[in-house]
Amino acid sequence: MPTPQFIQLYQHDATAVAQELLQGLNAPQAFTSPKYLYDALGSRLFEAITELPEYDLTRTEAQVMRLHADDMARCVPSGACWIDLGAGNCEKAARLLGPLQAGRYVAVDISVDFLRHALDSLQRQHPQVPMAGVGTDFSNGLDLPGALDLAPTQPRVLFYPGSSIGNFTPDHAVRFLRSLHSACGSAPGSGLLIGVDLLKDAAELEAAYDDALGVTAAFDLNLLLHINRLVGTDFAVRDWRHLSRFNAAQSRVEMHLQARHAVRVRWPGGERLFAPGETIHTENACKWTVTGFDALLRSAGFSSTRHWTDPASRFAVFWASA
């Protein structure tokens, strides 16, 4: 029985993290990177979000994959090396490895500790598919480690489901997609399979990011507790409220934490006073049209694209050939 290979590249640098967070908190419009939403509790709250009636992205993407599996199998090369970005519990790729005949599977996430359990059990289900887990922060571009020893002649399928690309600004998205294009390598047939949430009614989008149960509010507010641990700030959750706003000019839902009254936040060596109503911008979720996303893929270097949607055209999955 083969065992997966594990490679941990990312090393937590407490000073660099604190510097990055304080730079954002001190900016005229305070902001934080959405990656800090995902501590252990944040990751569990995100899983709960995917079950909410208002948040249909995850369910609709799964529906698109199910409805169009046969057509996708005709586009995606068989025997390919699948590189699953943000793999987590490897659940989404697990449904495709068999039907799309993967020849190798590489799960990528910030820490191999998130991957070990899922990869060990996936390996038992597919003993013939060599598997590896890579712990790396790929948010600023994907760099695959030489230790994977990827075969130059084996086609690669970069798999980036979940519309996480929506959490990048368009400029950042194009730079990131360029790095995925080069990670496709030079074997013919390689490409990117990516899920994208599509533009829809503003009220519906705002509700998807501000559900009636308050799970998304908890997910956003939990960021403050995470920052307290990372930077030594003294944020009190009760001083803040969660906001979800659709910004039509930028075609994105924005999440903000808004000060309920004047709030002084202190940390070792500094402080900031937030006026009543002032916000910290915590996440963008860009919503694309099919033509807009197609153009983005092409400007990142991908040649031809195919896409599939659900019957109501709420979500699209694109196959972009390298």
Ligand code: AVI
């Ligand atoms: C992970 N990402 C695609 C989610 C989204 O829809 O932008 C994160 C999220 N934020 C609030 N709800 C879900």
